[in-house]
Amino acid sequence: MALPNGPVTTSSEAEAVLFDLVDVYERAYEAAAAELSLSPAQACVLGRLDERRGMGALAEELGCDASNITQIVARLEALGLVTREPNPRDRRARLVARTPRGDEINHRFTTAFTFARTAVGRLSPDEQDQLTALLRKALS
Amino acid sequence: MALPNGPVTTSSEAEAVLFDLVDVYERAYEAAAAELSLSPAQACVLGRLDERRGMGALAEELGCDASNITQIVARLEALGLVTREPNPRDRRARLVARTPRGDEINHRFTTAFTFARTAVGRLSPDEQDQLTALLRKALS
DNA sequence: TTCATTACTTGATTGAATCAAGGAATATTG
DNA sequence: CAATATTCCTTGATTCAATCAAGTAATGAA
Numbered sequence: 001m002a003l004p005n006g007p008v009t010t011s012s013e014a015e016a017v018l019f020d021l022v023d024v025y026e027r028a029y030e031a032a033a034a035e036l037s038l039s040p041a042q043a044c045v046l047g048r049l050d051e052r053r054g055m056g057a058l059a060e061e062l063g064c065d066a067s068n069i070t071q072i073v074a075r076l077e078a079l080g081l082v083t084r085e086p087n088p089r090d091r092r093a094r095l096v097a098r099t100p101r102g103d104e105i106n107h108r109f110t111t112a113f114t115f116a117r118t119a120v121g122r123l124s125p126d127e128q129d130q131l132t133a134l135l136r137k138a139l140s
Numbered sequence: 141m142a143l144p145n146g147p148v149t150t151s152s153e154a155e156a157v158l159f160d161l162v163d164v165y166e167r168a169y170e171a172a173a174a175e176l177s178l179s180p181a182q183a184c185v186l187g188r189l190d191e192r193r194g195m196g197a198l199a200e201e202l203g204c205d206a207s208n209i210t211q212i213v214a215r216l217e218a219l220g221l222v223t224r225e226p227n228p229r230d231r232r233a234r235l236v237a238r239t240p241r242g243d244e245i246n247h248r249f250t251t252a253f254t255f256a257r258t259a260v261g262r263l264s265p266d267e268q269d270q271l272t273a274l275l276r277k278a279l280s
Numbered sequence: 281t282t283c284a285t286t287a288c289t290t291g292a293t294t295g296a297a298t299c300a301a302g303g304a305a306t307a308t309t310g
Numbered sequence: 311c312a313a314t315a316t317t318c319c320t321t322g323a324t325t326c327a328a329t330c331a332a333g334t335a336a337t338g339a340a
Contacts, residue, residue: 001203001204001328001329002142002181002288002304002327002328003180003181003184003185003202003203003204003327003328004184004202004203005165005166005169005170005180005183006169006184006187007183007337011257013268013272014260014263014268014269014270014271014272015256015257015260016213017271017272017275017276017279018161018165018256018259018275020275021158021161021162021275021278021279022161022162022165022166022280024157024223025145025158025162026145026162026166027203030145036259038211039294039295039296040141040142040143040145041142041295041296041297042204042295043145044143044144044145045143054318054319055318055319055320056317056318057142057318059319062143062144063141063143063144063167064141064143064296064297065297065299066318066319066320067297067298067299067319067320067321067322068296068297069300069319070319070320070321071295071296071297072143072295072296074320075295084279085317090305090306090317090318091304091306091321092258092303092304092305092306092317092318093305093317093318093319094319096199116155116158116159117151117155119158119278120152120154120155120158120278122277122278122280123154123274123277123278125279127274127277128152128153128154130274130305131154131157131271131274131275131278132154133156133159134154134267134270134271135154135158135161135261135271136157137262137263137267137282138161138259138260138262138271139157139160139161139164139259139262140262141297141298142296142297167284179325179326179327180327181326181327181328182326194287194288195288195289196286196287196288197286199288199309199319204327204328204329205328205329205330206287206288206289206329207288207290207291207328207329208327208328208329209288210288210289210290211326211327211328212326212327214289215326225293227287230286230287230336230337231335231336231337232287232288232335232336232337233286233287233288234287234288267289278317281327281340282339282340283338283339283340284337284338284339284340285336285338286335286336286337286338287334287335287336287337288317288334288335288336289332289333289334289335290318290331290332290333290334291330291331291332291333292329292330292331292332293328293329293330294327294328294329294330295326295327295328296322296325296327296328297317297324297325297326297327298325299322299324299326300320300321300322300323301320301321301322301323302319302320302321302322303318303319303320303321304317304318304319304320305316305318305319306315306316306317306318306330306339307314307315307316308313308314308315308316309312309313309314309315310311310312310313310314
């Protein structure tokens, strides 16, 4: 379990709740991945493969080094969740795609990761809209 | 940089904004730590030492194995940011405390980690209260 | 006093992340 | 077209986080 990333002392209640949210979110994500014997990074990459993608595209989207993706995809491949096919249009490149088993595991993961759904579900539709608007403004 | 932990496809806008928030928060935390050549975990532990604490207390608070704390504290100690003093009341235990330099670095970290402050600051006091209430409800 | 428990450390292992360097294919440009 | 640069990815090395099993030393309880 990754350590929480948050200040202990916050100057406002809103900040404290933000920190709580991030912490609980992360733990829930990690727990859902762990249920399927996946690391968070593996679950993350697997989740980006609704469409087949090149290694470089994954790295750019996830904001990390390509060699990091090489590593993670290699483990997913060893687990039989992903394939690395040659790209017919560019023989330097590889196209990563989920296997049927990868699809299944990914589906089970999205089912197991209920946190965001559940949290949002505690709010009425109006409240959900308010939350969306407030967070958008806060993030702008 | 840790990979983002979020589903690509979300069933509601609120969920998507939650994911964005978590992602941006994490990256900001990591960036602030990196500015001071700290890992997120090191920044986290350093931040919990406003009061001196035992290793076990840190582990419990952070929800991880004691040996993980041993490791992280050892690195902080090597950096001169923390001391491990014997606990006079229990010679098995150690009390971890920030050094003056640790205080300074921790202060610089909390200054550098502006994300939550800035995000909340974009909202009016009323909006901050609304956000707090909504998130509390969502997290309940 | 014996025995269990607590507090922490050590050692081993796995995996994420980053960097430097390199191979192979493609793109550029002279 | 040939030479060069660039892109795409991999490999190897390193650092650190995290977990587990095992161990030491001190405390507490029977």
